[in-house]
Amino acid sequence: MSPQAKKDTSEQAEFRRYCRNWLSQHDAGSPTVRLPQSAIEIMHGEQLDYLRKWQGEAYAAGLIGCDYPVAEGGGGRKNCQLVANQEMARAGKPFLPNILGLGMAAPTLHFHAQSALKERLLPGLFSCEDIWCQGFSEPGAGSDLANVQTFAERRGDKWVINGHKVWTSLAHFADWMILLLRTDKSSKYDGLSYFVVPIKAALGEGVTVRPLIKITGETGFNEVFFDNLEISDDYRLDEVGKGWQVAQTTLLHERGAGPMVTPSSGRGSGSGKTRAVGDAYGLIDLAKHSSRDGQSAADDPLLRDEIMKMIIRQEGSKQGARRAKVEGLCEHPMRIPLQAKLVMSEIRQDSAAVAIDILGAHSSLSIGDDNAPAGGEWPLAYMNSYGITIAAGASEIQRNILGERVLGMAKSK
């Protein structure tokens, strides 16, 4: 019995047995194409198709959306998503591609959309029939998100949208988008409203998606231009002028601190073997198989120390998630949850930097080189790590939030 299983409620215990059984009998099969390191780096339709099929099967089996109401396409269970996540990770199954939908759009719809809208949209989101993306950032609204200028002008029961969103991961595949828009230019925060928009249907008719290329050479995020796109008022979430509040729900979940657990899976290729890239414990294996300055990196006292530093931070973060559930051991209820994104993103970045030290001269080789140790994935992970420390509130903004909301210091802006 696994450590987690000991603590299961009876519903969780039964569901865990079910998941484990199902996962042992179902496999995503070998991918026909190299998979990226995460969903937001999906470049090709072929990659997406493979992952989408897997998400669909997992949803059909009840492993996704477990804790959402049945009416919203969910499983109607209680605290079971965590169980499904643990079992999917344990089985090393592929990651789920509709990550922005599952992690951000779904909880936001759940808490803020009218029944008809969420009952219509959530099943397709869970099944991966509809890919979702997020339209928050703009050229002039990055860290200062409330400075959003893309404008929705009301015309009767329609809205006409004009403007320009950036860093929109998955937009090139997306059917739907969650959108933070300005509906009133006279007030910064209260002038924002929140919508969902069927962007694929509007491609070429008010919506243009232009792919951006990352520093790694990979695609995966985009600019999205709106040119007089007309949408129904039915696609609005919550009241006009409450967009900033709705966005807080999205951001809280994006940063891993929200009440709805995001479905997540192993990072494996489907073979049951979890890839260690990005994980601090994986540095041990890398060091043992790396020659640095002609010697085993695992015997270098300085690198051993660096690896231990990373493992300790990662374990501290993991145990923090455990402690966050023990009210009596927390000084402030949001103290650990609001750290989650900041801490994990910096641990991943710093771990990848240690990997580069471990690799020595071999760190020069890219993923395109047959001789690159571990397929060149660690230096790639290092570069990709900046996506995480910059996106979803850069690390600097996260520190402001923690200093202000948790420690109560004066606002810095």
Next chain:
Amino acid sequence: MSPQAKKDTSEQAEFRRYCRNWLSQHDAGSPTVRLPQSAIEIMHGEQLDYLRKWQGEAYAAGLIGCDYPVAEGGGGRKNCQLVANQEMARAGKPFLPNILGLGMAAPTLHFHAQSALKERLLPGLFSCEDIWCQGFSEPGAGSDLANVQTFAERRGDKWVINGHKVWTSLAHFADWMILLLRTDKSSKYDGLSYFVVPIKAALGEGVTVRPLIKITGETGFNEVFFDNLEISDDYRLDEVGKGWQVAQTTLLHERGAGPMVTPSSGRGSGSGKTRAVGDAYGLIDLAKHSSRDGQSAADDPLLRDEIMKMIIRQEGSKQGARRAKVEGLCEHPMRIPLQAKLVMSEIRQDSAAVAIDILGAHSSLSIGDDNAPAGGEWPLAYMNSYGITIAAGASEIQRNILGERVLGMAKSK
């Protein structure tokens, strides 16, 4: 011939010979009392007397104030203070106690005082007959120095001073004080004026000095209270309302970036052996003589790495001072000079922290313990290092200054 000697002008070369000869024949004698780590930690009159005598002899011999005009009590030489400093350091002579006078008051008087005043005051400053201190900081004006509130009210050709200065090193021994005072409450920067004040003469008659105790338990700095102290307008430097500009001359020299070279000496006890505490190269010796976890600290790869980091930073800073004189190799004329105080203070702090790592269990022992390695001076130096990173513009303020004045970024306040 020493490396420096190669580059001497003929005046410098002759003066160097003179200094070396004099220093070889004159000694401060053994101190009868333990000397502190620097002048601003002088606690007892006995310590001061020993050091004061030495400064007086060195001045009489022409090794102090060399580059000041003869009329101001100086030697009337050109670029010779540097030579005297090198030779005094080489000979390992005691440090000079009137450090605030030599480093701050003297250049400020030289550039801003009327002839009569500076000709009257500088000789006693150089000879150490008069000890000087600096009255800038106040309880409400630390990093925000221009917020000084101690007020000088004009009454004819007199000024009446009321207020409260803090962190005034050497005030308990001082004859004179340089003072930044508010003369106009309606303007922050232009409401400041600059004075010199004979505080010892006014003790009990408008001036009260209260010693403060440092975290080390040492005394050395003080609070100074002014209660209707009346002084002559003759003691004003530069025009009324120009205090902030005059203070910049003081601060520039305090941070080691001003045009007048401060007389300085070896940090030795007079025996010719320079104490290594605070110097990064001294960590090597400490490690070689330290048992840490039962083994020689000098054989610990991690400590070797830490020591090398400190030595590299210290050497980088030293070579920076050399490069600052080569205009063609500097991107901005003030870039290195304005770093000097920040960089050296942090190197000293971090070096002392490495020393604590080296000492292991033995770092628990204080200077009062007979068994403390190296007399417990390294942990003491660690604590005292905060005096430097906080005083004279805390490190945070230094970074603002560099970011704004040198890199041209927007002001942060």
Next chain:
Amino acid sequence: MTQANNFAFGEDEKMLRDTARKFLQDNLPTDKLHQLVASDPDPYRESLCLWDQDLWRQIVELGWTTVIVPEADGGMGMSLVALCALMEETGRVALPSPFMATANASLVLRECQTSSASHLLGAIAAGRTATLANTPQNGSWRSGDCDVELVDGVLRGAAYFAQDARKVETLIVQANTAEGSALYAVPVGSAGLDIVADAIIDLTRDQAHIHFNNVPVGAAQLLCTEASRVLERAEPAILTLLAADMCGAGEWQLQTTVEYMKVREQFGHPLGYFQALKHPLVNLMIMIDQAKSLVYNAASAIDSEPENAAKFARMAKASASEMAAFASSRSIQFHGGIGFTWECFVHLYSKRQKHNQVMYGDAKYQRRKLADLLMGPIAA
């Protein structure tokens, strides 16, 4: 065994902890602590041993010293997690007392599994105090090393870095013997025992080195014959308790500095407005949270996952040591001039944390031992 739910921190542990927190905050506010231990700032003063013995008697009455003593020996038989929670509170007020020393002694005695050790545990439950005397002069952090030997029924040599030795009644002494090494209970005041106070920087503790000039020991004083193994088994708990103390002190350093950031203004803003101060304090908060999570993880592992105990305890102590260094540095720096004065309380905690940092092995040492556990030793 398996991982405990909620670190096994339940209602009983919470009540014990909450009561302790209130008791300590009522009885030892920081100004009182400063009066108690910092009345004489002279760095050359005679080495002092300042603590509130009345307060200690109340603590004994509250039963804190019996928390991990087994019920069979007259104790409460609670978990290490419960003791950790108490230790976090004593760290938060920087309590000068023999609490940690006696707890460490109890942890070692628990592992002896002899009747003499049980007997001493019973005495501790009844209020007796003790400390470990097992470190050699060279400051080795390894359990095997000591400078005391047993020859012809007497102890000779010396033990160093003994914590709070002048506050306790009994020394737990490690001695090399013909067969290996053993632990002995030696009452303070025994003939031939010379306890020499160290002058230390930490004002909230005392430390001593102890000379054993032919101290006779009888069979009843023999606690166990496999000292190295017993000390090694107790080490994870000792490290974890110390890290818990450091987390409590770190939280005080954070909160005190944050409060100052709210009231002190410069340039027309409270200091907390400035990111140069705000962000490092957020980093400190994260470090404290990491260390604290690792402490409770280690404590619960020691109780219920012994195979992970050593690994998790080293993580906790390494994390807490790095945190303590940063907390001590930033709490002084960010208080500015006032933080550099004796009258500001932050120095008490900075000094205690510096002491904590190196005790039983600093962060570098812990990571080295952790690497040996996780990666195997370095190839020769």
Next chain:
Amino acid sequence: MTQANNFAFGEDEKMLRDTARKFLQDNLPTDKLHQLVASDPDPYRESLCLWDQDLWRQIVELGWTTVIVPEADGGMGMSLVALCALMEETGRVALPSPFMATANASLVLRECQTSSASHLLGAIAAGRTATLANTPQNGSWRSGDCDVELVDGVLRGAAYFAQDARKVETLIVQANTAEGSALYAVPVGSAGLDIVADAIIDLTRDQAHIHFNNVPVGAAQLLCTEASRVLERAEPAILTLLAADMCGAGEWQLQTTVEYMKVREQFGHPLGYFQALKHPLVNLMIMIDQAKSLVYNAASAIDSEPENAAKFARMAKASASEMAAFASSRSIQFHGGIGFTWECFVHLYSKRQKHNQVMYGDAKYQRRKLADLLMGPIAA
């Protein structure tokens, strides 16, 4: 010998440097560089070798490759300080070229003191390009190690991590021989030579591993018979040049990021207003200044204080490597989303600096060797 005045950076060196700076800024502005090397972002594209050969011909005409070639061999015989100043400028524009490779080859040839080496130096002064091929597959940074051997007059084995190998005409190959090790000049195109391009992350360089399948070498190709000693003597200068390149690139990273801090606004302020961005950039400036001062110190020591050359060169490379890592990280992070895109130029420099960081030994390696020099080796 004694320390040079002003690092021996005089009027001649300044003029050479200023001319180079202007030439490079006119001819290779960053947008042009990006067009040149970053036109195909596909990470799986065939390994490319992109550089401006016209620009290179002009550089050769300007005489940069002759700067440290002795006058006797047809060069300008200037100081290493002069070459460092040039290298700083090529780093500032992230120049893709065989300049550094050829300079390194020249530095090694200078130490050979044989007529064959003089001959090749003369060819270099006349425009020939060369690179070192002396690293084994295991990536060892020590001069002694190589995977090529001379057997019966032919070279067998392979050399790895050869820099800009596809841009040069001659390889300086280290080979183990019956007597020890030797250096040979092997023209590209020789029979049995197989140069295999590595797919590397740095877009401004190319790198290859080279198979030697019984490559015949004649007596005229023998450059010296004590390869390890010669390479060791050239190493300080090689490290220093690389560090100079890194300082130039670091300065570009700093200035470009600072400029962005002035124009990009958030929350109603230019980004440079925020200390969370301002202070790290000040720290970067300090790191650049430290590295640069150490570079000129090392260069001038190599010319005039040989007893300090190794020590100061390792300091320079260690300092530059730490600086480069920080510059690369912060220049991306502080550009925010735009900094994470291919179209923003910062990635070109971050990738070049990552490459520089580990070349010829990263900071940890340099400090280890420095400690051996300053403290003696670790006791066994």
